[in-house]
Amino acid sequence: MGTITKALSLLNHFSASRSEIGLTEFRNLSGQDKATVHRHLSELTANGFLEQNPGTKGYRLGPAILRLAAVRERLFPARRLVAPLVEKLAGELGELVHVSLREGDHLSPLYHFDALIHGTRVYFDEAELLPLHATASGLAMLAFGPTDLLPKLLKTKLKPSTGHTITDSELLKQTVDQVRNDGIAFVDQGFEEHVSSFASPVFGDLPEAIGTIAVAAPSVRMTDELKAKIRATLPLAATEVTEKLGGVVPVDLRRIWRNAA
Amino acid sequence: MGTITKALSLLNHFSASRSEIGLTEFRNLSGQDKATVHRHLSELTANGFLEQNPGTKGYRLGPAILRLAAVRERLFPARRLVAPLVEKLAGELGELVHVSLREGDHLSPLYHFDALIHGTRVYFDEAELLPLHATASGLAMLAFGPTDLLPKLLKTKLKPSTGHTITDSELLKQTVDQVRNDGIAFVDQGFEEHVSSFASPVFGDLPEAIGTIAVAAPSVRMTDELKAKIRATLPLAATEVTEKLGGVVPVDLRRIWRNAA
DNA sequence: AACCGATGGTTTGATATTTGAACCAGTTCG
DNA sequence: CGAACTGGTTCAAATATCAAACCATCGGTT
Numbered sequence: 001m002g003t004i005t006k007a008l009s010l011l012n013h014f015s016a017s018r019s020e021i022g023l024t025e026f027r028n029l030s031g032q033d034k035a036t037v038h039r040h041l042s043e044l045t046a047n048g049f050l051e052q053n054p055g056t057k058g059y060r061l062g063p064a065i066l067r068l069a070a071v072r073e074r075l076f077p078a079r080r081l082v083a084p085l086v087e088k089l090a091g092e093l094g095e096l097v098h099v100s101l102r103e104g105d106h107l108s109p110l111y112h113f114d115a116l117i118h119g120t121r122v123y124f125d126e127a128e129l130l131p132l133h134a135t136a137s138g139l140a141m142l143a144f145g146p147t148d149l150l151p152k153l154l155k156t157k158l159k160p161s162t163g164h165t166i167t168d169s170e171l172l173k174q175t176v177d178q179v180r181n182d183g184i185a186f187v188d189q190g191f192e193e194h195v196s197s198f199a200s201p202v203f204g205d206l207p208e209a210i211g212t213i214a215v216a217a218p219s220v221r222m223t224d225e226l227k228a229k230i231r232a233t234l235p236l237a238a239t240e241v242t243e244k245l246g247g248v249v250p251v252d253l254r255r256i257w258r259n260a261a
Numbered sequence: 262m263g264t265i266t267k268a269l270s271l272l273n274h275f276s277a278s279r280s281e282i283g284l285t286e287f288r289n290l291s292g293q294d295k296a297t298v299h300r301h302l303s304e305l306t307a308n309g310f311l312e313q314n315p316g317t318k319g320y321r322l323g324p325a326i327l328r329l330a331a332v333r334e335r336l337f338p339a340r341r342l343v344a345p346l347v348e349k350l351a352g353e354l355g356e357l358v359h360v361s362l363r364e365g366d367h368l369s370p371l372y373h374f375d376a377l378i379h380g381t382r383v384y385f386d387e388a389e390l391l392p393l394h395a396t397a398s399g400l401a402m403l404a405f406g407p408t409d410l411l412p413k414l415l416k417t418k419l420k421p422s423t424g425h426t427i428t429d430s431e432l433l434k435q436t437v438d439q440v441r442n443d444g445i446a447f448v449d450q451g452f453e454e455h456v457s458s459f460a461s462p463v464f465g466d467l468p469e470a471i472g473t474i475a476v477a478a479p480s481v482r483m484t485d486e487l488k489a490k491i492r493a494t495l496p497l498a499a500t501e502v503t504e505k506l507g508g509v510v511p512v513d514l515r516r517i518w519r520n521a522a
Numbered sequence: 523a524a525c526c527g528a529t530g531g532t533t534t535g536a537t538a539t540t541t542g543a544a545c546c547a548g549t550t551c552g
Numbered sequence: 553c554g555a556a557c558t559g560g561t562t563c564a565a566a567t568a569t570c571a572a573a574c575c576a577t578c579g580g581t582t
């Protein structure tokens with residue numbers, strides 16, 4: 001792992017529930033040497049990617065990130081473009097919908113919305129990277145994303161998130177093949193207990209998925225009726241998101257989706 | 262310059278007018294070796310801070326930045342908090358107002374708003390880092406920010422942005438002293454030709470400026486009347502922004518502002 | 523087709539930086 | 553006091569960097 005990757009990985013330890021992290025905590029989370037972590041934190045701070053709370057000495061995400069995010073959204077306003085589509089689908093289904101983009105061998109949440117019409121709801125952390133083998137989104141990405149994604153992933157050990165996570169290489173291959181045939185992925189409690197989700201791929205201008213759109217609901221609410229409704233609407237939403245992002249759905253997948261409808 | 266700084270500095274070459282940058286262009290902009298730049302770009306891409314356009318091979322800002330920005334805004338919604346104050350002041354004055362936060366030895370734009378009531382207007386690039394010695398915001402930061410900021414800056418060569426930029430150490434020291442007495446900074450065409458601006462510091466919980474609020478207008482519109490109006494309103498706005506961000510204005514500066522009013 | 527001048531990307535081996543175990547210093551708590 | 557935490561710093565050994573040369577590919581020109 002290169003220096004830059006080590007440093008940037010430190011930033012991934014922030015989450016909705018952990019906004020400020022100290023040196024020792026970073027060392028524990030990253031497993032790196034303390035001196036190294038410290039130099040990395042200093043350098044990230046000097047560049048505005050972190051800022052240090054003068055009182056607690058803890059580190060927080062810094063202003064540089066906001067500045068760069070503003071630039072990206074201005075040039076390629078993906079968040080703004082997909083937001084209405086996500087909200088519309090979430091409203092129709094009454095469940096949590098999220099769009100994520102591939103970030104290396106994970107998926108990075110871009111936008112999510114929950115209609116909040118039910119008492120129980122699925123918790124979704126925008127800061128958390130989604131693993132490819134444990135989530136419906138991940139399976140959709142493995143099936144329709146870059147072809148070297150699955151082989152690379154199979155070289156690593158598949159870490160279970162729950163007792164239901166697929167950790168067997170052969171089973172993962174078969175499941176991905178099935179997703180490729182169906183044009184939609186379904187996972188029950190693979191990432192979080194008691195949560196089921198569906199996902200379909202979203203494309204850029206190449207016939208290679210750049211992200212996914214997914215619906216997640218508590219498993220108890222995932223009835224045959226809701227499943228049918230999701231299967232009927234999700235491919236359409238994926239097509240709309242793809243078009244909003246200036247991409248095209250590959251013809252063979254378009255055919256699969258049409259036949260399913 | 263450390264590896265991480267070199268890599269992160271690459272990201273600063275993006276701007277509103279330059280959304281996609283190729284390897285050779287990065288090499289020219291950064292002055293670094295091509296092989297090094299390429300390795301850095303690859304590593305940034307692998308971590309989602311950049312993404313590569315498969316067609317042109319150029320690099321763009323990646324999804325990781327959005328993800329982290331969402332986390333930061335959720336934990337410390339500075340942008341959302343200051344936006345209404347910036348817009349209110351911009352409306353009252355009819356000119357461009359911006360709030361920036363310190364990012365190492367520069368200022369990083371956090372939010373800006375232009376009432377757009379005049380035909381000519383000041384161009385403001387959210388992606389661009391503001392130098393401390395050339396802008397009103399910078400002088401306010403030098404006067405009220407960390408005490409080691411000015412000495413450190415004086416050790417480097419002061420690069421002129423226009424013919425009016427202060428590049429003399431002695432003059433800069435005097436000017437900063439004056440800003441410290443006035444509680445407000447004024448610069449005429451120090452950063453952009455034909456643009457004048459005022460700035461006051463904004464504080465966190467320590468008696469040390471963390472950022473600034475500034476008004477910029479075409480020099481021809483900067484009449485005595487407008488100047489008086491800005492001097493009367495900017496300190497109040499700076500106080501409001503400080504309070505929104507959960508900080509306090511140091512008592513001695515509060516006295517200066519009160520006496521001026 | 524052959525050529526040119528760009529581009530992105532890779533390799534090599536001497537050189538410089540990063541690394542990590544141990545070390546230092548300040549707090550907090552019994 | 554001393555133990556157990558913090559955050560932060562030092563100096564041989566591992567790793568990254570640099571410069572220059574190289575390869576492949578693209579789009580236009582002769």
